[in-house]
Amino acid sequence: MTRFSWFNATALTLGFAFLYLPMIILVVYSFNASQLVTVWAGFSTRWYGEVLRNEEFLNAAWVTLKVAVISSSIATVLGTMAAYVLVRAGRFSGRTLFSGMIYAPLVMPEVITGLSLLLLFIGIGLDRGVLTIVLAHTTFSMCYVSVVVSSRLISFDQSLEEAALDLGCSPFEAFRLVTLPIIAPAVISGWLLAFTLSLDDLVIASFTTGPSATTLPIKIFSAVRLGVSPEINALSTIMIAIVTVGVITASLVTKQAAVRQARDEQLAERPL
Amino acid sequence: MRRFLLIAVPYLWLVALFLIPFVIVLKISLSDIALARPPYMPQLDLSAGWEGLKSFFAALDFENFVFLTTxxxxxxxxxxxxxxxxxxxxxxxxxxxxxxxxxxxxxxxxxxxxxxxxxxxxxxxxxxxxxxxxxxxxxxxxxxxxxxxxxxxxxxxxxxxxxxxxxxxxxxxxxxxxxxxxxxxxxxxxxxxxxxxxxxxxxxxxxxxxxxxxxxxxxxxxxxxxxxxxxxxxxxxxxxxxxxxxxxxxxxxxxxxxxxxxxxxxxxxxxxxxxxxxxxxxxxxxxxxxxxxxxx
Known part of the structure; x- marks a missing residue:
């Protein structure tokens, strides 16, 4: 039985205060009228105006968004394929290497991934820019997608796929009509994960980009190296707001989908 | 055939963009070590003398190697x-x-x-x-x-x-x-x-x-x-x-x-x-x- 305990209540209060206070302070100070970030001089939305008028930020945001959408979409396809191979394809030569290559990028320091990809791009003479960032982001985020999707693939009943095959579906039809709808929530959260990883990434993008493409994290990093600025506070607040809304919406949608699916599965299991 | 494609596409992607870059890093780092070793040896001679050189030859394990090259x-x-x-x-x-x-x-x-x-x-x-x-x-x-x-x-x-x-x-x-x-x-x-x-x-x-x-x-x-x-x-x-x-x-x-x-x-x-x-x-x-x- 759970009892109210002062220890637990204190741990939760202090813990969540620690996790959230810095962000709340950042958000509050983004509405500060003063140029000096640590001195409160009244409420103002001036810095938001500055951010939205700043061409460089807008261009960088556009590049970042483009890279994130393209790389997370390719990563979702490749990652789902990889998960399917890992869970369903059985034995094939080189399977150990394959699963090693799926798990290794998850623990690889970003500086190493970035450096190695850059050396490859230079080696084959590929011009660095949006394309190279997309290739780099796709590579590491497909591994995250495949981990998310494979955990769902492991947990669902394989006999459903077999039934579809027995009833005359081609393997591809069985995948499209049976497997994909079941693993869809995992595929969607895989895409979201890949998308945010790409939006966030500073280190790998810095290594693999050229002068033609600057992403938002690169822009922010070079700005904050010089110190705290109210403009960056406003930009950060916009990003935090987008992520918060996105994550909460996504979790509500997937929760609903999970509830519906559980109900469907229950109905399907009931004897006729 | 389908199964082959299913395996080959992500496999080749990872080989091309994860494994090969890695081999390149390894190769470049090794070629550096081979190139950079000679100029580092006299440095060692000056600072640690005979003792340092002896320990360099006596203990050619990885740690010393790294210590010398970096x-x-x-x-x-x-x-x-x-x-x-x-x-x-x-x-x-x-x-x-x-x-x-x-x-x-x-x-x-x-x-x-x-x-x-x-x-x-x-x-x-x-x-x-x-x-x-x-x-x-x-x-x-x-x-x-x-x-x-x-x-x-x-x-x-x-x-x-x-x-x-x-x-x-x-x-x-x-x-x-x-x-x-x-x-x-x-x-x-x-x-x-x-x-x-x-x-x-x-x-x-x-x-x-x-x-x-x-x-x-x-x-x-x-x-x-x-x-x-x-x-x-x-x-x-x-x-x-x-x-x-x-x-x-x-x-x-x-x-x-x-x-x-x-x-x-x-x-x-x-x-x-x-x-x-x-x-x-x-x-x-x-x-x-x-x-x-x-x-x-």
């Missing part, structure tokens, strides 16, 4: 990265365990919300979360303003650009990685075990040590590795919150590459960093494997 700076950076990673892992565990524990003890209807609250920061930009501390920790920052106002201190503390700030940044950004595995271990725990221990005469504290902690062992191990492994190669935190005295290998690699433009050295730094990481990574994988088997 500067003092690299060794210090590796050691300091390991030390910072180790201490910050311990601190994160001490901060994270009570939170995970309290979450697992909370009423069941609250748990999904609490879980969501722990995961949410993970989705927000890492860079922004680190940046948020810059404004708090600076000399005229909010923490100093607060402490001055309460009268605890009379002159502002220098926290930003020191190792303390790096520790705070690491604990803050990696806390969810520690909380989640411990929480999932504790949540599965059967409460009746604790009651049994107390019935058998354990005090609450010793029941905690003898029952709760061992049962959450796998979660603790997983959380520690999830913090320790990425922190070693961390770049953003030491470069934004740390000062000139903060040595971390991720930062050194970055500077070697972008400021000194010395690619062979950067590659060598990367290879050794990876060799250092291999042991914790293997231990981590083994722990995960064990846990998977334990869960059925």
């Amino acid at each position: 500067d003092d700076l690299y060794w210090k950076a590796y050691l300091s990265s390991l030390r910072i990673a180790l201490f910050s892992t311990v601190i994160t565990l001490l901060v994270g365990y009570p939170i995970a524990y309290a979450m697992a003890r909370a009423a069941p209807e609250w748990r999904p919300t609490l879980l969501m609250l722990v995961i949410l920061p993970f989705w927000t930009s890492f860079l922004i979360r680190v940046y948020a501390w810059m404004g708090i920790l600076s000399n005229e920052g909010l923490l100093n303003q607060f402490l001055l106002w309460t009268g605890i201190i009379s002159s502002p503390l220098t926290i930003l650009n020191t190792n303390t700030a790096v520790y705070i940044g690491i604990v803050y950004t990696y806390l969810p990685f520690m909380i989640l595995p411990i929480y999932s271990a504790l949540e599965r725990m059967d409460d009746s075990l604790l009651e049994a221990a107390e019935d058998l005469g354990c005090s609450r504290l010793s029941a905690f040590w003898l029952v709760t902690v061992p049962l959450s062992k796998n979660g603790i191990i997983a959380g520690c590795f999830l913090v320790f492994i990425p922190v070693i190669g961390e770049f953003v935190i030491p470069s934004l919150l740390g000062g000139s005295g903060t040595l971390m290998i991720g930062k050194v690699l970055w500077e070697e590459f972008f400021s000194n433009r010395d690619w062979p050295v950067a590659s060598a730094v990367a290879v050794i960093l990876l060799l250092i990481l291999v042991i914790p990574i293997i231990l981590f994988q083994r722990n995960e494997q064990k846990q998977r088997e334990a869960n059925g």
